[in-house]
Each structure stands twice: as structure tokens, then as C-alpha cells.
Amino acid sequence: MASRAQVSTSLLVALNLVFFTMPKYCPLDTLKLGVCANLLNDLVNLVVGTPPKTPCCTLIGGLVDLDAAVCLCTALKANVLGLNLNVPISLSLILNNCGKRVPSGFQCP
Secondary structure: OOOHHHHHHHHHHHHHHHHHOOOOOOOOOHHHHHHHHHHHHHHHOOOOOOOOOOHHHHHHOOOOHHHHHHHHHHHHHOOOOOOOOOHHHHHHHHHHHOOOOOOOOOOOO
16 A cells, blocks of 8 residues: 555545646736837848847747747737737748747637
8 A cells, every 4th residue: 555655645646736737827927028010020021131039039038949939929919019920821920030939729719
């Protein structure tokens, strides 16, 4: 028979698995992602020799690809960027420019 310590440890591990695998939310203030509108505008109106703006990439740089995608989807869907956009294409443009990838099979929530 298992000791109390083993049962407690097993329960703790099971609870951690449940809570840490729940769907992600954006850990950033979505309004700050407004700087991504400048990046998106620069990417659409690209001029050779013009360096892209980096504040957007700096904001999402510390996030894993999934978190970055969720944050940008939230900003795009809420129209925080102030632009009428095709969400999947805009998301892909921003993430690719910042060295991130859209997770396979990902769709904006």
C-alpha cells in the first residue's frame, strides 16, 4: 500500500499537470501591442533599406510562439491596432518578422 507521502505527491503532480496545461492567455497588456501597427504598416509599405521597427518584437520577444500568437490575435480581433486586417495574414507577417512562427494548426480564438 502506498504511503501518505506518495499519495500526496501523486495528487500534487496530477493537479500541476491539470493547471499548467490549461489554455493560454496573453500575459501582456493588449493595448501595448498597438506598436505592432507600426511594424505591420512598415511591412506592407516596405522600402528597401528601411530597417523594420522593433518595439513590437521586443514586446513579444520573451514569449513562446503560442503565447505571442494568442496576444497578437487578441490585439487584432479587438482592433487595438486600429486597422482592418486579414487576421491570419497579419498574424503571420508580424510573427515571422519577429523570428516567431505561427504554431501549426493554430487559429485565433
